[in-house]
Every structure is written in C-alpha cells, then in structure tokens.
Amino acid sequence: MAMVQPNGSFLRGLVGLMSVPARDIPRELSTLLAPHLAHSALIILTADAAGGQRQEVGDAAFVEGVTALDLDQIRRDAPKVEAVQRTALHIGDGLRPTLHAHARNGALLLLADPGPQDVDDLVLSTWNIVALYLQKRADEGSPRYLQHARAAAGMRMDALTELADEYSTTLESVLATLRSSRLDDTTARTRAITLASGGLVHLRTATDRARTFTEEPVTTAFARLQDDLRPITRYRDTDVQFIEPPVDGRPLPGEVAHGARAVVRGTILALTDLPDVSKVRVQWDCDGANLLMNVRDDGKGDHSESSVLLRFVRERVRALDGHIAVDATPGWGTEMAIVIPLDPPSSVIVTSAMANLSPREIQVIELLASGYRNRLIAERLGISENTVKFHVSRILRKLGAASRSEAISILYADHRG
Incomplete structure (x- = not known):
C-alpha cells in the first residue's frame, strides 16, 4: 500500500x-x-x-x-x-x-x-x-525543569532501593528459616528454598534493571550530541572538533546526559554566531563520579561574567548541581571546564505542594512515586481500588496535574530550591 x-x-x-x-x-x-x-x-x-x-x-x-x-x-x-x-x-x-x-x-x-x-x-x-x-x-525552557528531573530521579531511585532492600531481607530471612535443620519436611523445605531463591534472583534482576533503565553510555550520549549538532553546524564557517570520551566511562543518568547535551548545544550555537570564532573544541570525560566537559574556542577571549552565553551555561549547570570554571584570555580564546555530578542530590517533597493534600492523599502519592499501582496501593493501605482511584483524582485536581507522572514531578524539587 x-x-x-x-x-x-x-x-x-x-x-x-x-x-x-x-x-x-x-x-x-x-x-x-x-x-x-x-x-x-x-x-x-x-x-x-x-x-x-x-x-x-x-x-x-x-x-x-x-x-x-x-x-x-x-x-x-x-x-x-x-x-x-x-x-x-x-x-x-x-x-x-x-x-x-x-x-x-x-x-x-x-x-x-x-x-x-x-x-x-x-x-x-x-x-x-x-x-x-x-x-x-x-x-x-527554564533550567528549573532540570532541577525537578534530578530531584525526582533521586527520590525514585531511593524508593526503589529501599523497596529492594526490604524484600531482599525478607526473602533472605525466609530462606534461612527454611534451611533450618529443625524443620522435618525435607521435600517441602527443598521446594520452598527453590521458590525463594528464584524470587530473590528475580528481585535482584528487577532492581538492577531499575537502576539502569534511565542510564545512557557516555559514548552514546556524546554520539547523540554530534548527531544533534551536525545538521546545525554543516553550513557555518566554524570548525567544531569533538574529542571522544573513553569507552569504559560510567553510564550517565538520563537527566545528566540530556542536560549536558543541552548545555553544549546552546553553547556551540552561541559561539558559532560570533564572527571572531573559527574553531571550537568539545571534549567529554568521566571520572566515575562526575561528567567532565571542556569547551574551548579561539575567539577574542572577552566573555564577561554578565555575558548572555555565560548566564545560559551557568544556569543550566547549576540546575544539574554542577559547577563551571571559565578561563578567558584576551586574544587567545575562552575555555569552559564544567563538572556535573552523576548522582542526584538529596531531595525533599515540596511543602507548599503537600499543604493542600490530606494525610491519606500524601500516603497515596508517596506510594505512586515509589512505583506502586492502584491494586498494590489498596493492599498496602487496606482500602479498595475504587477508593485509591478517588484519592488519585483528588490529588490530580488539587495539584492541577493532568497525569500521575506530572503530579509526582510537581511534588519533587531540589533540596536547595
């Protein structure tokens, strides 16, 4: 067809x-x-x-x-x-x-x-x-969205880790009990051990996947940056050079990979519009705890602290809980050294958003943020699924959110925010 x-x-x-x-x-x-x-x-x-x-x-x-x-x-x-x-x-x-x-x-x-x-x-x-x-x-958009993303990612991962630890401890205790020599029913014990072992392996596998499903290899993130910039810089006179990151670098959390690309894209676009810049070098590296980015140009080296370019970069780097050092040498160009931590900062639930929620609604939204669905929330709180749906509807209405994911993102913010 x-x-x-x-x-x-x-x-x-x-x-x-x-x-x-x-x-x-x-x-x-x-x-x-x-x-x-x-x-x-x-x-x-x-x-x-x-x-x-x-x-x-x-x-x-x-x-x-x-x-x-x-x-x-x-x-x-x-x-x-x-x-x-x-x-x-x-x-x-x-x-x-x-x-x-x-x-x-x-x-x-x-x-x-x-x-x-x-x-x-x-x-x-x-x-x-x-x-x-x-x-x-x-x-x-405003760099504030990066702060919300980092905070939500940290809370979500903390919740998943705590959940995994809780169930791992439970299963390990059951396994130890069933292996006890004081139990007479050998066949039942053997079968129970097999089931418990399988459940433990499954849980650990799910936890490993939960840790990695929002991550991106540093080489992949860098390649995407090059793909993003290639059609934009193709018809400009500026020579953009890319220094590849090491292949064995730690994977980047999704919000770091995206935020880093946004920072570099914005910086490169601004630099290529300057008539005195003919060459820009971009380099990424990873020390295991931080993404290290270096952007160097061959311009006049006159970027002041109040320049639009530096304001753009600083706002987004701060939103990712990182920091930047700028070395501008008149006549020799400007070098930006950016460090972004790979692990999100600790975060708290925004008290102003919580103020309009009832204690039961707070329990429901916290379980939603931990990845629970309606049925599991109902079992955890001892209420019906219809009651859970009622609470979720009220939560969305009070927060002005169109979906559960949006409600959760509204609730979380950077602890310094």
Whole structure:
C-alpha cells in the first residue's frame, strides 16, 4: 500500500499541537493520529531531562498495566533507531496489541490496540517531529525543569532501593528459616528454598534493571550530541572538533546526559554566531563520579561574567548541581571546564505542594512515586481500588496535574530550591 500523505487538516493539527502546554501533548497527539490509526491508549517516553519522562492518555487499564521496566524493555528491543514495531504486551490476564514508534532521538511512542491501517510511515514521521520538538522545548525552557528531573530521579531511585532492600531481607530471612535443620519436611523445605531463591534472583534482576533503565553510555550520549549538532553546524564557517570520551566511562543518568547535551548545544550555537570564532573544541570525560566537559574556542577571549552565553551555561549547570570554571584570555580564546555530578542530590517533597493534600492523599502519592499501582496501593493501605482511584483524582485536581507522572514531578524539587 502507498504511503499515506498528510493533508492540510493533519498539518494544521500538527502545528496546533506545537502550541499547547506540555501536559496536553499526549491528548493532542492521540487526537491527531486517531483518524488515521485507531487506538485505545497512548504512552510517550520522551528523551528529555529525566532521560525518560512518561506521559499517557486513554484506557486506564492499559496505562496502569504498563510499567517503567516494560517501557525500558521495549526500547531495548528496538531493532534500530527510527523504527516501528507491532507486537503485544501482557496486561492483566491477557495480551494487548501494541504499536511502538522509536524516534531518532530515542523517544518512544506506544499505542494500544492499533487499527490495521498501514500508516507506519506517517506515525513515525509525526512522532519524530513531536519528539524533536519536545527536546528543543526542554532545551530552551527554564533550567528549573532540570532541577525537578534530578530531584525526582533521586527520590525514585531511593524508593526503589529501599523497596529492594526490604524484600531482599525478607526473602533472605525466609530462606534461612527454611534451611533450618529443625524443620522435618525435607521435600517441602527443598521446594520452598527453590521458590525463594528464584524470587530473590528475580528481585535482584528487577532492581538492577531499575537502576539502569534511565542510564545512557557516555559514548552514546556524546554520539547523540554530534548527531544533534551536525545538521546545525554543516553550513557555518566554524570548525567544531569533538574529542571522544573513553569507552569504559560510567553510564550517565538520563537527566545528566540530556542536560549536558543541552548545555553544549546552546553553547556551540552561541559561539558559532560570533564572527571572531573559527574553531571550537568539545571534549567529554568521566571520572566515575562526575561528567567532565571542556569547551574551548579561539575567539577574542572577552566573555564577561554578565555575558548572555555565560548566564545560559551557568544556569543550566547549576540546575544539574554542577559547577563551571571559565578561563578567558584576551586574544587567545575562552575555555569552559564544567563538572556535573552523576548522582542526584538529596531531595525533599515540596511543602507548599503537600499543604493542600490530606494525610491519606500524601500516603497515596508517596506510594505512586515509589512505583506502586492502584491494586498494590489498596493492599498496602487496606482500602479498595475504587477508593485509591478517588484519592488519585483528588490529588490530580488539587495539584492541577493532568497525569500521575506530572503530579509526582510537581511534588519533587531540589533540596536547595
């Protein structure tokens, strides 16, 4: 079948999508695609400061049934960048057909119960445009979004680690008990040990994946930076040189990789507009605890502390809890040495956001932030799933959030904020 060509109405809808608030983009994208490809739910995992900001709209059973680790596995299974796949996911007690579109910047679009229409090219092209727009929007926005991303990432990882430690201790205790010689039923004990051992291995595997699903190899992050800059610098007179990072460097958390690319992209674009700059060198390295970035130009070396370029860089570096040293030598150029820690700072829940929530609503949102779904929250708090849904609806309304992920991001902020 020939490729479906977007008509005027589709293009106007795509333009309109670019003007809505970020939280409305999933709904607008779903509306835009629906006439061409029927679907019951839409989930996006964008390549932004959090290395994987999730937003969703549509069938609640599907949305709640897709975990962060499911999305990670889908991204890992992609045959290549810029690909469309049709497959199925286990949701509840059955399989649900899905369509996955992988944008060139690593962002993922997931559609539930897609129709049979052959519009894969249209979906992929549209998603590429939207994903790149979201990346650009994050780059140009207030650096505050980086602070929220770092804080949320730290709290999420802390919660996962604590959960893993709690269950690991429980399983290890059960294992030790079942191995006790005071138990007579050898067969039952052997079988229980096998089950407990398998559960422990599964838990540790899930924890390892949870630690890595928002990480990006430093070489991959640097290669993406080069890809981002190549079409922009191709027709400029400035020679941009890239010094490759070591291949064995520690993987970068998603928000660090994205934030670092945003800083360098903005810096390079500003430098290439200066008539006296003919060469820029970009170098990345990693010492195990920090990402080390060095940007050097051959300009006049007259960047003052009040320059727009340095303000841009400093704001975003501070948002990532990093620091920058600038060495400007008149007539010899400017060198920027930037250090960004790989581990997020400690964070706290914003008290102003919590003030309007009831004690029960606080319990619910904290469990949501720890990765719990409605059923598990209900079991943990001893209430019904319908009551959990009621609390979630009130939380979203009080915080002015359109989704659970947005509510969680609103709650968290840098401890210095």
